[in-house]
Amino acid sequence: MMLTFAQGAIAPFWVGTRMSKPKPFVAPRVIVREQFPDGKDVVTVVAGSLRPYNQAHAPAALYDLETERVKAFPLHKLVGVDADVWTFRTYEQGMPVEQIIGQSYVFRPWWSQSAWELSRDSSRVWTKKALPDDGSHEHCEFTYVHIPNDDSTMSYESDGIWITSEAYERFIIGDEYHCRE
Ligand SMILES: [Zn+2]
Structure with a gap:
């Protein structure tokens, strides 16, 4: 059986592993x-x-x-x-x-493990910039939404990781879930 996942959706943890017969995911x-x-x-x-x-x-x-x-x-x-x-x-x-x-x-x-670690990393430097319209395709590490290739939409980037302005305000500046304290 072929399984496909909508773009932007989170794939189950076993996708990409070499297990021939993956166990179905059982939520705790x-x-x-x-x-x-x-x-x-x-x-x-x-x-x-x-x-x-x-x-x-x-x-x-x-x-x-x-x-x-x-x-x-x-x-x-x-x-x-x-x-x-x-x-x-x-x-x-x-x-x-x-x-x-x-x-x-x-x-x-x-959140994924990587998003969680990102939220806690207070040494990381974020740069406000627009994702250029050069074929690059990025998604927000926190919200999984598509980062627009648009000169007028500012996002934040750090070492090749992109997040939306909203995610930056909520999770980095606002620390909405108190991850950074
Ligand atoms: Zn996309």
Whole structure:
């Protein structure tokens, strides 16, 4: 069977490996143990293995079990681990309207390992520039969106890695998910 992936979509982890019979990807499932407000933030404690993810656990979110697409709650930063019990902080967020404690969800990180490392790299120098219209084709490391080849659209580049102005403002300057502290 041929599998194709839409441009810009994230391929499953086994694409590109030499395994002849790839195991299908099974998203980790967790149970919400605790959830409580803390100032302007919310603290969420979930239990369960997060394999196959072994780093870049956050930012992430909990999604419904059936479609794995409906977001139940975002988890911005991992702040504690004890065996397979994981504590996350979500910034400037109210409690969910319906209580999620005791419920099971699919756990899914939002960023690749490389995007996560990029967000934490405070020594990296970013240069504001336009991607030239010379056949180069780049995607934002954080959001996967296409970087326009357009003299009037400014993006940011560092050692050949491109991100959009919005991603730069949100994740480098604004540190929206508190990766850099
Ligand atoms: Zn593209």
